[in-house]
Amino acid sequence: MANIVSDVICTFCGTLCDDLEIELSDDGKKIKEVYHACAIGAEKFLHSQAEDRITRPRMMQEDGTTKEVSYEEAAKYTAKILCDAKKPLMYGWSSTSCEAQSVGHEIAEAVGGMVDNTATVCHGSSLIAVQDVGIPSCTLGEAMNRADRVVFWGCNPAHAHPRHMSRYSVYPRGFFTGKGAKSRKVIVIDPRKTDTASLADAHLQLDQGRDYELLSALRVAFRGEKLPDFVAGIPKDQIYEAADLLKSGRFVIIYFGMGVTQSLGKNHNIDIAIAVTRDLNDYTKAAIMPMRGHYNVTGSGEVLGWQFGFPYCVDLSRGIARYNPGETSSNDLLVRDEVDAAFILGSDPGAHFPISSVKKIAQLPSVAIDPHLTPTTAVCKLHVPVAFVGVEVGGCCYRMDNVPIESRKVVDPPEGMLTDQEFLTMVLAEVRKCKGV
């Protein structure tokens, strides 16, 4: 009789699939098989079992070698650099639970930290746009049950959110979409003929970086106003057709991703995509949703929101919360030399920030709290390995549609390893000591 854990949550991407089945060894100590997960999700669970995994904190030495230290020493060092700094950057938060984030926020409040999450290089542009124009959206199931027009704009779920199309957006048979894929028209707008585009009923292969113009053209077309012959390399007839296709739907859902958030115009691309959605609600029903990346970047924004009032780029340095991406955002802070220490948890700026920012992290007193070896742990003074959330410890996570799901513990972490919440709690105690409270 196989030892199976079911209804397991996959803590990789914002799709947050909650139907995984994990087969354990009979003693329940080892993961043998992962069922229903995508290639990435399965790899995540299996990698946690790697024999060569780092299980103790390590300080980097001058000569580039590392020296093992205890969690106690690591907590002391972390507390010290945070207390000594005038303006420490506390970045990451997206690959951990809301419970750990809460403890981190108490530390940040005590040390006057600059708290930023991975939205800063992901959907931060979307958060700015939502602050400017709002966002008509819905849950993934609402789209599954109703949507007959599905738009993927600058996103490629076939690669980035592998089960999105089968669980939510394209193939499933919903309450009012009983014919599954046949009930829906799929439109992809992307400068590349992506694997998602090749499944679509229509693909507008626009010139890279001209999304703002093309979205604007759609709004012009909705109102029946005249267009130039080409916009973003797309002939106007195709644009009018696309506009009619959208207006003729009963329920339009637009999913968008890095293709728009990271291209010229950034937040403006999202802003006007939201305007397109808003316009469509004058003719039919329409919603729009960001394809969030990290499995709990959304949760970080939520917890920051209810505790401080802002979803990312939160500046606590003056003992109150302030906010302005462009000033209080990680890459601007690093490149402008505005911070004097770096605390990184649950993300990998070493791999995913421009190298000019990574060089600054390497120059600062720094700690990286991460289960993995990463380019970030390679440049930080201290690496603190912790248990995998969603594999070795449970906790609350928020899906890309802001739906909270409690991730499950499947196996124990390696002997003597701490969870990030446990480690942060030690750091908080040390911070209180050096603050004398």
Added chain:
Amino acid sequence: MTKISLNLLTGRTIQQGSTMEGGKEKKAYTKAVAIIEMTPEDMKRLKVWKNTNVRVSNEFGSVVVKAVLAEQGLHSGDAYMPMGPWANMVVDPNTYSTGMPTFKGTPIEVEVAINEPIYDSQELVRRACGLKV
């Protein structure tokens, strides 16, 4: 020596995602991510066979990766690198005061670099940061 100018896009691929979860220090990650995808036309212009090492550079930096044929069709003149430390050696850090670097749409120059090494992710950033390796 031929040098061509391209417009660089970066982003996720499923190979990048799964090898990342498998460990960024592992060879598989380097193999999946230390690449630049180009159209056949641009490969011709550059006069390289696929899987040749090339140097990608611009005002922001320089990095050696493998040139491969784009599996997901590109406009000629566009190139694609999976998100990761190699691409980030050359992406435009300008955020236009939005916090978001310009990860997509960076002008780059590509030239053949057959004999230059491709570093793994950790060595790459340590070298770039002037740390001992």
Added chain:
Amino acid sequence: METVTLTIKEQPPLFLEAEVFNPDALASKSAAEIAALPLPMGKTTPVVGDYFTVTGKGGATAAETKVVVNGDLTKVKYIGAHMSAGEVVINGNTDMYVGAWMTGGKITAKGTIGHFAATAMKGGEIIVEGDAGNYLAAAYRGDWRGMQGGRIHVKGNVGSDTGTFMMGGEIVIDGNADVHVMTHADGGKTVIKGNAKSRLGGQMVRGEIYLFGSVDVMMPGFNYVGDVELEVEGVKAKFAEYIGDTGERHPKSKGKLIYGKLYKKK
């Protein structure tokens, strides 16, 4: 009119938040009192005297106070922010939030100023001899009320997002403007004597943009309606008139739709 002169004597390790470098905060204060005012830097709170020599004194009111700031001020934010009257002269390059939330008075920046200058400006005047950064005269994040009054003259170039959510007032740029000018504007006027990048007047409801130079890509929602003779900033010329953004909502007046206007010099 009394003058307070603040000269930076040492570069700070991090950025200083000079929320007191304006006539309202310095009026009726002596040099000694001013030197003791807070000048926050991260979680620490040095005082003005730690980094600046202070001479002169404030006038009886803001209107009677002139603040002169000298030196390399690239690590100083908020000069002239929230001022309601009086004068500020910035001799040197400085950082973010120059004249932000300003309601009156005059700022003269001899050098270059940083991002978010004149955020939500309501009145007064700002003259910049050098360049201005991104988000000049834009709204604060989330606010639909950008620049509402006053005048800004930048003799150099400006960054992106000039006049986002602008409702009133005017901006004159002698040099070039980066992407996104008067996005979401519902009033106000911007003159660009140099060239513009793309995205002039995107999602514009009302307002006017005058462009002397070139634009690399026009917004699809702007329609040419004819040529007009105009005098703009002392220049008489023929301009091509465009109305837009035709993709955006527009208010009606006497049954006629009011559009945003883009005038391009021929």
Added chain:
Amino acid sequence: MAEYLIKNGFVFDPVQGINGDKKDIAIKDGKIVESVGASAKVIDAAGKTVMAGGVDIHAHVAGPKVNVGRNFRPEDKKQAIYEPGRGVRRMSGGFSVPTVFKTGYEYANMGYTTVMEAAMPPFYARHVHEEIRDTPIIDQGAYPVFGNNWFVLEYLKNGEAENTAAYISWLLRMTKGFAIKCVNPGGTEAWGWGLNCTSIHDPVPYFDITPAEIVKGLIEANEYLKLPHSMHVHSNNLGNPGNYETTLETLKLAEGISAKNDFGREQVLHHTHIQFHSYGGTTWGDFESRADKIADYVNSQKNITCDIGFVTLDETTTMTADGPFEHHLCELNHLKWANTDVELETGSGVVPYVYSPDIYVCGLQWAIGLEIALLAKDSMRFHMTTDHPNAGPFTRYPRVMKWLMSAKARDEMFAGMKNEDKVRDRTGLSTMDRELSLYEIAMMTRAGTAKALGLSHMYGSLTPGLCGDVAVYDYNPETASDPEAIEKAFGKAAFLFKQGELIINDGEIVSNGNKRTLWVNVKTNENPQVERDIALKFNKFYTVNQNNYEVAAHHYVPNPYVFEIDATV
């Protein structure tokens, strides 16, 4: 636990009929008691007003749409001073949508100790409870929304009262909910297609049931389950000229139904923010008050209670599960609009709104709320709310009290309006000279709300045996004359006790208390059909597995207070 004696205050406790008499109040072991020993700590309340802790029956203070309001309005933080942490306090900020910390502190400062979150989307219940958990001091419960829930629509359409009740009891357990909330019945489901139900007879698309049937069905289910609170409705057609007729039709659905419960509750229907539902006229042009019609009807029906939803004339943030209304609103003011439709259950929208005294419609909305409260014959059934933050932030309750208690203060407001004559002309308020007493204010803010919630055995009075929730305000009813003193005193309690613990000492918050989450666990007969229906819907139409749906008490409700009810037959 420490004993306290609050001496010589002017005590207002409508439940015991105490109307400003000088009395001592004793607290021991977390409860109000007859007397305490000599060792008790003495609080000198001479010249001060003493009341039970306030009880808010309807506010949007925790959950997904509240957090959308916070996160998409950075500019709202600039409307109020952001306070640094000090002592036991975390840093706290925000004006119309405060952070959870500020929510707890500001309610405490107003002498409030219990607050009900007015709309919990079941699918997001975990989020609601995470925020409640992080909100200091106050006891809280949350109302799951049922008025557009597919199970409810189907069961009621088939006339299956028992199944409706069984499903409701299951959902209350899954979400750790406290009461049955019904927002724009049928209208929000219709909004799934961009439509709405603006009268109680508009059929719901596909489900082919009317709002009237939903409301009546939920009232009956509520009494079948014998819940502490009654069905809590936000009726159709909110905010539109002429909607008072829809409101009256909705209220009439309760006629002939009487309350069944062991909690002392007498009403079977609570109509929330009734100010928004008391409008006459046919367009914004001939818009006028119909407060008289609504107040008269509620006065005449003992089995109905309401809260007002006073407009405070601030820049605020509107948020409701009434999705179509928020879309309608953003078409009017062109400001940012957030909307979230929730699979099988509900929806919601969020839009900032500026209630300007210079706009006569806003002035009229301000007047209508006060008019209703001043027409009330029994203030136990007309409750203090601003439908926070929809009509204004809850932090304005003391200002509303000032308006209710002072005709002079109201006249000053009228005088400040651009369209004073037009506003005066279209509401009865300008001719009213009634001024509410503190005794009546105590009914509106604690005694009446506690009773309507079925919590009069815990809150709302200083009767010995009840929770030691006591507020002491620096207000002397014998000497005070300036109406401004009302707003000042009731916005900053001098002392506050929560379950016998000293929370505010001499105006300063000294403890975060031991907040509890109130929820209802009602037992019904085994119901295999409902169990099958639930399993089926999770298999086919929900995007979360049934086993990942329940809000686990252990973690999200760390300090629960559970009402166990047996509704088996």
